[in-house]
Amino acid sequence: GPLVGNLIGEGHANYVLMFNMLTGIRVAVSRCQAKIRRPLTEEDYTAAHKYSFDFAGNELTPSTKYDFKFKDYAPWVFRELREEYFHLDPADYLLSLTAKYILSELGSPGKSGSFFYFSRDYRFIIKTIHYTEHKFLRRILRQYHEHVTSNPHTLLSRFYGLHRVKLPHGRKIHFVIMNNLFPPHKDVHETYDLKGSTIGREYPEEKAAQNPRAVLKDLNWINRGKELELGPEKRALLAEQIRRDSALLKHIDVMDYSLLIGIHNMARGNRDNVRRNTLKVFSPEVKRLRRKLTLGKGKGPLSPEAAEMRRVVRESDPQILDPSDILPDEDTGERQHFLFYQDEGGLRATDEANDSLNKIYYLGIIDILTPYTTLKKLEHFWKGLKADRHKISPVPPVEYADRFFSFMKAIMRGGEGGSRFKSE
Numbered sequence: 001g002p003l004v005g006n007l008i009g010e011g012h013a014n015y016v017l018m019f020n021m022l023t024g025i026r027v028a029v030s031r032c033q034a035k036i037r038r039p040l041t042e043e044d045y046t047a048a049h050k051y052s053f054d055f056a057g058n059e060l061t062p063s064t065k066y067d068f069k070f071k072d073y074a075p076w077v078f079r080e081l082r083e084e085y086f087h088l089d090p091a092d093y094l095l096s097l098t099a100k101y102i103l104s105e106l107g108s109p110g111k112s113g114s115f116f117y118f119s120r121d122y123r124f125i126i127k128t129i130h131y132t133e134h135k136f137l138r139r140i141l142r143q144y145h146e147h148v149t150s151n152p153h154t155l156l157s158r159f160y161g162l163h164r165v166k167l168p169h170g171r172k173i174h175f176v177i178m179n180n181l182f183p184p185h186k187d188v189h190e191t192y193d194l195k196g197s198t199i200g201r202e203y204p205e206e207k208a209a210q211n212p213r214a215v216l217k218d219l220n221w222i223n224r225g226k227e228l229e230l231g232p233e234k235r236a237l238l239a240e241q242i243r244r245d246s247a248l249l250k251h252i253d254v255m256d257y258s259l260l261i262g263i264h265n266m267a268r269g270n271r272d273n274v275r276r277n278t279l280k281v282f283s284p285e286v287k288r289l290r291r292k293l294t295l296g297k298g299k300g301p302l303s304p305e306a307a308e309m310r311r312v313v314r315e316s317d318p319q320i321l322d323p324s325d326i327l328p329d330e331d332t333g334e335r336q337h338f339l340f341y342q343d344e345g346g347l348r349a350t351d352e353a354n355d356s357l358n359k360i361y362y363l364g365i366i367d368i369l370t371p372y373t374t375l376k377k378l379e380h381f382w383k384g385l386k387a388d389r390h391k392i393s394p395v396p397p398v399e400y401a402d403r404f405f406s407f408m409k410a411i412m413r414g415g416e417g418g419s420r421f422k423s424e
């Protein structure tokens with residue numbers, strides 16, 4: 001992607017970016033948090049607080065080793081969302097993100113070029129977003145806020161903050177902080193990213209057999225004959241929430257979002273420790289850095305910059321870092337407030353009599369910031385020439401939302417299954 005696609009090849013560029021993102025969050029969020037809460041005003045939705053970081057520092061910002069600018073968007077709105085509706089403890093939020101400057105990088109799993117980072121305790125995801133997504137989130141922030149207010153159990157991504165880092169050469173990186181749907185303590189044995197569209201929506205099964213972490217799609221779900229195993233009550237509640245959430249998405253004119261489903265099989269437990277094994281704490285970056293820093297060893301006192309780098313490297317050394325140090329002892333508190341995240345952080349499968357089955361679903365609606373732009377309209381036109389235009393994914397928002405909702409209802413137990421969504 002054009003935004004950060006080349007950062008990865010730029011030596012330590014991602015390290016610097018991470019450092020700046022976390023410094024900005026730490027300073028900006030604690031500044032807002034230090035003030036006494038007040039009711040939101042009209043201006044709060046459009047506000048953008050600017051910070052300038054450099055070695056000299058000033059009354060707003062501490063001295064930092066890199067020069068960069070930081071913008072905190074609608075800080076009061078996000079503060080209210082976090083505290084009032086998402087049940088996050090303010091100190092806890094900041095500590096999770098910035099107590100140590102460690103993020104693990106998932107890289108860029110989608111086609112969009114966005115980068116994903118996990119906080120060290122795996123609770124939060126930082127996703128870099130495109131400028132158009134950023135602009136869009138600011139534009140719909142009031143509606144999002146209203147939706148969350150009237151839908152405390154929403155399945156939509158929980159946005160905790162919207163920020164921007166501007167590097168000295170002018171590159172601007174926008175990012176959101178959101179909830180990780182998947183729990184820190186449970187292996188997710190199967191993952192599906194479902195849109196209700198079947199054209200091109202298949203992860204090759206041969207590859208899936210090799211890769212337990214593959215993100216599977218609509219056709220894999222259908223061809224494997226899967227269904228969401230939920231009793232009548234949970235089914236009705238979930239369907240109603242998806243209906244309301246997709247109504248909002250329709251209203252704000254977005255498309256391309258998906259229902260992400262992670263399945264934890266309780267009989268298999270956590271013995272795979274899939275996540276812990278793949279939790280790489282910036283290891284290639286760190287290794288390169290370490291090599292660099294040890295080269296200068298024993299040649300006089302370290303520069304403050306090198307000393308700081310060393311400290312960070314030491315802190316992020318996977319050898320020293322005990323994984324249990326990264327993960328909280330039990331599932332964190334906020335999920336207990338949410339209907340669909342109550343059972344060990346997720347939604348326990350049930351049978352028709354509402355008795356529990358040995359499965360936990362972790363689900364939510366993600367990637368909700370793609371407005372139906374001219375670009376998509378064009379894409380729609382070209383793809384529409386080749387295939388049934390109702391089955392390809394870039395259809396207009398109303399059609400997208402309706403198809404999404406009926407697909408999700410169809411895949412619940414007792415539904416008709418997803419196969420009617422397949423092309424002939």
Ligand code: ATP
Nearest residue numbers: 109110111112113114179180181182193215366367
């Ligand atoms: P594209 O636009 O090509 O679909 P993207 O860069 O916008 O990609 P997303 O669709 O938001 O990325 O996410 C890509 C993948 O990252 C998802 O399929 C999922 O596996 C993982 N992911 C995204 N958001 C979350 C989340 N909140 N919790 C857990 N995993 C997530």
Ligand code: CA
Nearest residue numbers: 110256258367
């Ligand atoms: Ca997506």
Ligand code: CA
Nearest residue numbers: 110112367370
């Ligand atoms: Ca996207």
